[in-house]
Amino acid sequence: xARRLLSGSAVLRRPRARVLVVEDHDETRDVVAMxxxxxxxxxxxxxxxxxxxxxxxASRPQIAIVDIFLPRKDGVAVIxxxxxxxxxxxxxxxxxxTREDRLGALMRARSAGAHLTLRKPLEPWVLLKAVESxxxxxRTA
Numbered sequence: 001x002a003r004r005l006l007s008g009s010a011v012l013r014r015p016r017a018r019v020l021v022v023e024d025h026d027e028t029r030d031v032v033a034m035x036x037x038x039x040x041x042x043x044x045x046x047x048x049x050x051x052x053x054x055x056x057x058a059s060r061p062q063i064a065i066v067d068i069f070l071p072r073k074d075g076v077a078v079i080x081x082x083x084x085x086x087x088x089x090x091x092x093x094x095x096x097x098t099r100e101d102r103l104g105a106l107m108r109a110r111s112a113g114a115h116l117t118l119r120k121p122l123e124p125w126v127l128l129k130a131v132e133s134x135x136x137x138x139r140t141a
Contacts, residue, residue: 016040017062017135022052022078023094024070028120032065035124036131049073053081061089063134065127066114068095068105076108083113090134096120 019041023029026047033043044059046052050072056064064082068075075093082089093109096119106117116130 016042017131018042018044018059019131020044020046020052020056020059020061020064020066022046022049022055022064022066022070022075024048024067028122032122032127035127039128041131047071049075049078052078053085056082056086056089060086063090063092063131065092065094065131066109068093068109076105076112079109079112079114090115092116092118092130092134094118094120094122 016039019036021029021032021036021043023032023045024047029045029047033045036043044055044061046055049070052064052066052070053073066075066078066082070078075095079091079093082091091114093106093114093116095106095109095117106119110117115134118126118130
């Protein structure tokens with residue numbers, strides 16, 4: 001359990017969730033990871049769909065942020081697999097483009113089991129609110 005000293009007395013601080021960030025764009029993945037780590041979250045990274053599934057099974061995150069358009073396995077397929085294998089995982093799906101086909105992908109992600117969907121570019125405060133909301137809605141298997 002994390003402890004923080006405040007004016008000479010110990011204050012218990014609830015540990016933050018482990019978050020899997022699935023993003024093929026290196027800079028975006030690194031910025032999201034830095035933001036989450038700064039807020040005290042433990043972060044696991046995956047650059048593609050296959051790596052995402054393997055990382056999720058190995059690290060057992062409480063939350064996954066999944067880009068929809070990924071190499072090797074698309075985000076909707078990743079979400080379907082994670083929902084099946086890790087039913088307590090809260091999933092946030094993200095996509096950059098607002099063209100109609102991309103909006104359809106976010107709707108498919110929601111149908112596949114994503115709890116929340118966000119459009120990129122991600123505003124830091126919006127992402128943090130979504131992660132905070134997801135951590136409060138983590139289901140028990």
